Structure formats: structure tokens, C-alpha cells
Amino acid sequence: MGEVDELRAIEERIRKLRDEIEFHNYRYYVLDDPVISDAEYDALMRELVELEAEHPELVTPDSPTQRVGAAPAEAFAPVVHRSPMMSLANVYSVEELRAFDTRVRKALGGELVEYVAELKIDGLAVSLTYEDGKFVRGATRGDGTTGEDVTHNLRTIRSIPMRLRLDQPVSIDVRGEVYMIRREFHKLNEERRAAGEPLFANPRNAAAGSLRQLDPKVTAARPLGMFVYGIGYMSGAGGAAPETHLEALGLLKEAGFRTNPNTRLCRTIDEVVDYCAHWRERRDSLDYEIDGVVVKVNSLAQQERLGATARSPRWAVAYKFPARQATTKVRDIIVQVGRTGTLTPVAVLDPVELAGSTVSRATLHNEDIIRAKDIRIGDTVIVEKGGDVIPEVVKVVTERRMGAEREFRMPTKCPECGADVVRLEGEAASRCVGGMACPAQVREGILHFASRDAMDIEGMGPSLVAQLLDAGLVKTVADIYDLKLDDIARLERMGKKSAENLLGAIERSKSHPLHRLVFGLGIRHVGERSARDLAEHFGTMDKLAAATYDELTRVPDVGPKVAESVLAFFREPRNREILRRLADAGVNMKETERAAPSAESPLAGKTVVLTGTLERFTRKEAEEAVLARGGKVSSSVSRKTDYVVVGKDPGSKYDKARELGVTILDEHEFERLLGEG
DNA sequence: AGGCCTCGAGTTCA
DNA sequence: CTCGAGGCCT
Numbered sequence: 001m002g003e004v005d006e007l008r009a010i011e012e013r014i015r016k017l018r019d020e021i022e023f024h025n026y027r028y029y030v031l032d033d034p035v036i037s038d039a040e041y042d043a044l045m046r047e048l049v050e051l052e053a054e055h056p057e058l059v060t061p062d063s064p065t066q067r068v069g070a071a072p073a074e075a076f077a078p079v080v081h082r083s084p085m086m087s088l089a090n091v092y093s094v095e096e097l098r099a100f101d102t103r104v105r106k107a108l109g110g111e112l113v114e115y116v117a118e119l120k121i122d123g124l125a126v127s128l129t130y131e132d133g134k135f136v137r138g139a140t141r142g143d144g145t146t147g148e149d150v151t152h153n154l155r156t157i158r159s160i161p162m163r164l165r166l167d168q169p170v171s172i173d174v175r176g177e178v179y180m181i182r183r184e185f186h187k188l189n190e191e192r193r194a195a196g197e198p199l200f201a202n203p204r205n206a207a208a209g210s211l212r213q214l215d216p217k218v219t220a221a222r223p224l225g226m227f228v229y230g231i232g233y234m235s236g237a238g239g240a241a242p243e244t245h246l247e248a249l250g251l252l253k254e255a256g257f258r259t260n261p262n263t264r265l266c267r268t269i270d271e272v273v274d275y276c277a278h279w280r281e282r283r284d285s286l287d288y289e290i291d292g293v294v295v296k297v298n299s300l301a302q303q304e305r306l307g308a309t310a311r312s313p314r315w316a317v318a319y320k321f322p323a324r325q326a327t328t329k330v331r332d333i334i335v336q337v338g339r340t341g342t343l344t345p346v347a348v349l350d351p352v353e354l355a356g357s358t359v360s361r362a363t364l365h366n367e368d369i370i371r372a373k374d375i376r377i378g379d380t381v382i383v384e385k386g387g388d389v390i391p392e393v394v395k396v397v398t399e400r401r402m403g404a405e406r407e408f409r410m411p412t413k414c415p416e417c418g419a420d421v422v423r424l425e426g427e428a429a430s431r432c433v434g435g436m437a438c439p440a441q442v443r444e445g446i447l448h449f450a451s452r453d454a455m456d457i458e459g460m461g462p463s464l465v466a467q468l469l470d471a472g473l474v475k476t477v478a479d480i481y482d483l484k485l486d487d488i489a490r491l492e493r494m495g496k497k498s499a500e501n502l503l504g505a506i507e508r509s510k511s512h513p514l515h516r517l518v519f520g521l522g523i524r525h526v527g528e529r530s531a532r533d534l535a536e537h538f539g540t541m542d543k544l545a546a547a548t549y550d551e552l553t554r555v556p557d558v559g560p561k562v563a564e565s566v567l568a569f570f571r572e573p574r575n576r577e578i579l580r581r582l583a584d585a586g587v588n589m590k591e592t593e594r595a596a597p598s599a600e601s602p603l604a605g606k607t608v609v610l611t612g613t614l615e616r617f618t619r620k621e622a623e624e625a626v627l628a629r630g631g632k633v634s635s636s637v638s639r640k641t642d643y644v645v646v647g648k649d650p651g652s653k654y655d656k657a658r659e660l661g662v663t664i665l666d667e668h669e670f671e672r673l674l675g676e677g
Numbered sequence: 678a679g680g681c682c683t684c685g686a687g688t689t690c691a
Numbered sequence: 692c693t694c695g696a697g698g699c700c701t
Contacts, residue, residue, distance in 0.1 A: 140688055169694075252683055338687065348687090360699075388690055390692070418693065428695065429686095527685045557683080559698045 010051060013059055017048040021064045022162060022181050029159035029225075030258040062134050062162040067155045067220070076148035076212070079428060080141035081127055082173050082233040086144060086308065088294065088318040094273055097295070100317045101269035104297060107306055107314065114298040116245050117275040118263040120318055121227055122289040123179030124208045126150070128160065128228075132169040135162045140211065153211050154178075156220035161256035170236045174252060176228030177570035179288050179590060180207040183655075184223040191371060201382050201395045202325060203289050225288070228257040244298045265298065281349050283321065287655075322572065325384045326359070328352040333364065333377055333408045337416045339444035339522055341432040345408060347381075347393055355385045362391045366428045374398075376405035416440035436574065442476075443469060445522050449477045449552040453528055454520030455509040457500045467491045477520070478578045481585035482505060514591040517582070520669035521575075524565045533557060534566070541579060545570045602676050609637050611654055612647030614667050625674050637662060645670045 024041050028034040034041075045064070052059050058065070076491050105113055133369040138154035139147035154160055157178065180188075185203040192199055200206035210222035220463060231248050234241070242248040246265055253259050260321050260378040261277075266272045276293045283290050297303050297315040306314040332348040344363060351360040362383055364370050373396060375381065380400035381393050410430050412421055419434030432438050436445075443465055450460035457480070473487050483506065488499040515535035519528050526534065537555045538544040544566075551564035569575055583589055608626050610619060610633065617625070622645070623633045637644055637656040644657035645665045665673065 311692055336687090340686075342687075344687065357690055359689080361689075365687085369694095385689090392693095426696095529684060557698065634683070635685095636683065640682070650683070653692095 007055075010055060011058060013062075014048065014055075017044055018063055020044055020225070021048060025064065025158050026161065026165070026256055028599075030161075030256065053120070061136075067162075076150065076214075078142075078146050079137065079149045080146050081139065081144075082129070084144050085125060085141045085147070085175065086312050088316050089312045090292075090318050090320050092320055092322075094276070097273060097276070097317070097319055098269055100295070101272075104306065104315065108302055111549060113302065114244075115266045115269070115272050116249075116263060116296045116298050117133075117266050118229060118294050118296070119260055119279060119286075119290045120292040120294045121177040121179050121260070122202075122204050122291040122322075123177040124204065124211065126154065126176060126178050126211075126226075127232055128154065128174045128176070130164055130170065130172050130174070132171060133159065133164040133166060138399070148212075150211050152216045153213060153219040156216055157224050157226055159226050159258045163256075165254065165256040168236055168240070170234065170255075170282050172234045173232035174228050174257060175230040175232050176226050178207055178211060178224055178226045179203060180210070180222070180224055182289060183285050183287060186377045188222065188515070199373070199395055202384075203409065218456070221402070226258060227260045228252050229294070243300055245296050245300065245303075246298055248300070266295075280321050290321075291323075292318050294318050322353075322355050324355045325382055325394070326352040326354045327380060327382055330375060330377055330379045330393075332380055333370075333375075335411060335415050337414060337432055337438065337440035337444075339441060339448050340524060341414075341434065341438065341441050343410065343414070343421060343430045343432060347375070347412070349381075349383065352383065354383060354391065359383060359385070359391045362393050364393065367408075367423075367430065368428050370408050376407050378405035379404075384559060411419050414440075436476075439469070446474065446477055446480075448522050449520040450480070450509075451520075452517055455512060456505075456516070457502075457509050458505040459498070460505070464491070464494075464502075474580050476574075478581035478585070481587065510585070510587045512588060514539075514589060517541070517587065517589070521569070523569045525562045528564065530557060530562060535591040539591050541583070545576070545579070593656065601631070602673055603643075604630035606642040607634050607640060608632065608643045608645060609634050609641050609653055609657070610645050610647070612650035614645070614647040614670075616667060616671070622670075627662065629674065643670075643673075 018308065021044050022036065024036055024044070028041075048063070049065055052063065052065055068419055089100075091100060097493070101113075101115075104110070120195045120399070127139050127141070127147065128135060129137040129139075136151075137149065138151045138160075139149055141147050155162070164172075180203040182203055185200065185206050188206055189199050190299075200209060206222070207224055210219050210224060213219045213222075229249070230245070230281065230603075231242075231252070235580050240251065242251050246263075249259050250262065264271075264275055266275060272295055279293060285616055295317050297306065303313070303315040308314055320648045325619065330347050331350060333345050334348055336344045336346055344365065345367070347364050349360055349362060351358045353359075373393065375393060375396055380397040382395045382397060383391050384394045385391050410421065410423075413419065414421055414432035414434055417432065417434040417438035417440065419432050419438060421430050423430040432441070436442055446465050446469075447460070448461060450454055450457040451467070460480075465474070468483075471487075471491065473483060474480060483501050483503070485496075485503060488502060489496050513535065515532040518526065518535050518541075519531035522606060532545055533555055534552075539546060547566070549563050549567060552566055553560070558566075603626055608631050610622055614622055626633050634641065637653045637660065639660055639662075641657070641660075641662050643663050643665050644653060645667070646654050646657075647667060654664070656662075
């Protein structure tokens, strides 16, 4: 074979490899449906890299190897968009959305109008330019007219095709949104925290920061995705020119782009409203952030007739969800003392509206977290409410620092009792050593005793407990059982009726099984679970109180720490006195035998985790039902979990279960399983 | 000693 | 729900 022939063969092979690799990129990143293994893919890639290394003259910019290969840039060149990237008018309510519909139909003289509703991805808008079907340039939105050239960084995003999968050599500008998956964002921030680097406030900032990297290698290491949502400019498509927005999306999909699968055609504004309501509730079920819904008139001819104002098109609108992030100020950082003496710093905030409620405080957990985020009194901060209800201070806006901000110092004396505060080696928490001499710990301890999962004394809430303490009626939990009707009825906002109800609740609490009492005592390291284990193992309070270290550690999940803590509790004479008085008052000190697990339930010996809200059970009922069938209920998902029962609005446990491939049951399947055997 | 798997403790607003 | 830390297995 001559040298020329050989070169031609290599060229041919390279071409074939590129086609094949791009095809598999498409299957994997766009369709999420790979047809070969990662190893096979790697082998193809390796071969291409080697061939190109031997023949550098054959390397072209659209080769898949060039997705990561470009050298760091000096700066970002400005790019003028062929057609401007307009922003959309925002609406914040259903009324405004309907007003938009009215405007559109009026402008079109009452013609029928169809809308396309699509998710508004919270990322950053970019424009991709293809010449003769090849990706040549990508730019950020910028001011809408001029953006920045981020071509080399966009090449690292695998769901962006380097060549269009079309027959005709089309020249086109494609518009879309680059974003970062939520999970990857958290991972990235975790790494940055560990490395002492500043954190990104949200996935959008992380995506923007990643795309504005001068070195594409950094971008390549950041897992970015892209959804395309429109065409800015097109020539050469011939007869294939789309007539509706939906057709345009179809064309983009055919060309090899990733379009969002949740886009819907709506025949009326009511359908649009339903779509918005649906995704406002379900936004957490997506693994990327959305901040609203984009509504567009489907017909391109109608779009043209509607035209645009100076700022935005008249044929589209963005319906924005209530913000989940807000900027506010840290007025003060106060310290709360918990039941175990833990001092928890809490940020007092200028009240801000956030996802439908007003936030005025947020826990800062401990000193280390304050230090890591460098939160100071007077700082402007970004607060966020995630899927849960609890607000979190995400980040300080350091640009807004004026210089008068004060650093937080953990007090050296307990703010409630003046006792010393200690922070043990290797622990994150600071603790008040005051013990039962600390009014806060006494108060919280009594509240814990009366709480639902402990002795379940309905009516013994924070305000009543505070009054009982102030009046000197209660000093320890034992005093609860000496309360008289007259004592209670004299308290503020306490009529005879309420007092009777309370006494009834106290009376009922006497007959609970032992594990509730053990839990209610608030022994350190003894939570609901260990309390149950201990109560079941020893059977009576006397036996538990008399248990030695060795006897205690023989109980499963009881190690040195728990055993030591239990011993210390029962060594304390004041505690023994309290227990004696409780027994005298008639509080049950025995564990009721659990009925033997019913024969052979399919749940016997299985570990079950619950997440989300179940329709037909409370959480407790579901747990009891599993326990009664010889199963175990756990609080976290792992490989050892047998079933995850998913209710409405499941949390992260659902994701974890899918990740680990644990069997997932919905409420119906769970009920069926309960019924069997 | 290290790595999982759990549990315990603390938390916000309406 | 999340984080930290205790318990237990390898």
C-alpha cells in the first residue's frame, strides 16, 4: 500500500470515529439512552486521540477531542448577535397572565391562539451559531445585542452537537439555557468549602461562573447541561422552515439538540394556568432549578404580527414563581440554649418575603459554620428556602460590606444562667455546663418530656411551661403530676375547662409504655430509638436503673458513649428522686410486651424508609404497621434498605433510593404489602 | 483505622 | 431535612 493510500485510510478512520463518538454523545447526553458501555466509548475516544496525536494536521475544531482541548483564553471577545436576544416581560400572578392572553387575542382580532408553555430554566442564556451545519461560535446573552464569546467552554458541554444531524447544510443561531444540575452544584460547593474557596449562591451562579472560565479545562470538569428553546436566525433550511414554535422545537430536536421534555402545547389560557400551577408545586421534583414558566404564542405568523416593543416581544411572557432566594440584612446574632445545653447561634434578619412567608430568623448551627461562611452582624446576606420550610443563610454579599460589620463571638458564659460555656475537642457544638441549674435547660427538658413522641401531654406548650416555672408550680418533671386544678386555673389564659383538659392529658400520660418515659427523661444520646431498645431489653425502670456498664453495652447499638450517659443519669441522686416520685404518682414503669409479629409478613426482617406525605396513614401509623409485621423503620436510605415508601412530595430520600436502586413503593403497593401474610 | 449505616438533636412559620 | 457523631463491621 502506498503512503498516500495509507493516509487516506487513516483519514477515513478518523472521520468514522468522530461520527461514531458524536452519535454516542448524542445517545448519552441528549437522549439519555446510551447504546454502548462507557468502556467501549472510552476505547473509541482513545483510538481517536491517538490517531490525531500522530496526525495533528488532521485535527479539526469540530472533532470531539477538541471539546476539552482548547488552550486557555486571554479574555472573552465580544460577539454581536445576528438577531438580538430579547428578554421577556415578567408576570407574577395568574391575573397578569390572563391579561397577557386578553392582549394577545385582541391584537390578533379575536383569532384562535395556541400557546406553548415551557419551563423557565434558571441558568444563563446563550446563543449557538452553526455555519453549514458546523458549530462555529457560542456566546452569552450579554446585554442582548452583544455577548461574550464562550465557544471553547460551550464545546465542553456534551449535549451541544458539534455538527447538526441534518441533510442540508443549515446556518442557524440556536438559543437556549445552560444550567447546572442541583446535585452537582452542591457537590461543587462542598469541594469549594473544603478548599476554602468562596461559595456559589445558587446553581445559576455556578453555571455562569463555570462558563466564564478562561481555561476550558475548568469548565469541562463542571457538569453543565443545556436545553435549547428557540431559533434566533436561520437560512438554508429550504422547505423545512417551521410554521410554529413547536415545529421549530421539533426541528431542533431532529438536528441533535436537547429540548426540554416538559414543554406542552396549550389550547387555552386555562391550560397554561394549570401548567404553571402544576410546576409551581412540582419544581422540586426536577434535578435542575426553574424560576417560572415561559408562555409563547405557537404560530410564528401570529408572532410576527404581534411584533415586539423596544424591550421585549409581545407574543411571549415569563410567569415567575415566588422567589426562593432573597437578600436581607443580619440585624443581630443571638444565642439560644437547647435542652442539652447546646448553644445555637441564630441570625435575626430584617424580615423578607420568601416563597410565600416572611422570614425573620435563620439558624446558623454553630461557630464553625459562621466562620466558614464568614457571616458578620450587619452583613447583607442571601437567604434561601429549599424544598423544606427552614430558611438558610447561603452566602454573604461581601460587595455590600461597609466596614462597620461585627464578627460574632460565642459567649463564654451561658446567656440564660451565666454558667461556663465549653466546647469539647472535636465537637462542633458549644455547651452550657449549668445543667439543671440553667433555666433554659430545665424549660426545654420539661417541654421535651411533655412532647408528642415522649409522654404526649397535650396542652403543655412553651407558654404554659414558662408560666408554670415562673409561678414556681413546677421545678422538675415530677411536679407535673402534683398539679392541682386550682393551681392551673389561676394561670393566664387558663379557664377551668382548659385546666381540666390538661389534667386529663397528664392523667393519660401515666399509662404509656416505658420507652416513652425513658425517651422523655432526655438522657443524653438516648433518643426515640435507643429508648425503645433499652425499654424492651430491660422491661422495667428498676432493671434499667440497676444495669451495669456491661449489661448496657450488650444491648444492640449501645456503645461506650450511650452506656456511660445512661449510668451517669441514674447515678445522679436528684434523678433517682424524680423517678421515685413519678412512680409514686402512678406513672407506668413497665414496657408493654409487643405482640409477636404476625406470622409471615413479607415485611418481616425488612428495613423500610418512609418519605413524603402518605394519604391514608400518619407517619406514626405507618411506622407502627411496619413494626407490627416484624419490619424495621429507618430514617435514612442506604444499600441495606429494602423498601422506600414514597408519599406525596417526597424528599431527597426518594432521589437517594433511585440512585442506589432500592425498591420504591407507592402508597398502594405499600398497603398491599401490609395486607399480605 | 476507615468507612458505612444509623441515630440524635436542632430548626421555621402559619 | 440536615449535620454531626456514635456504633459496628471489615
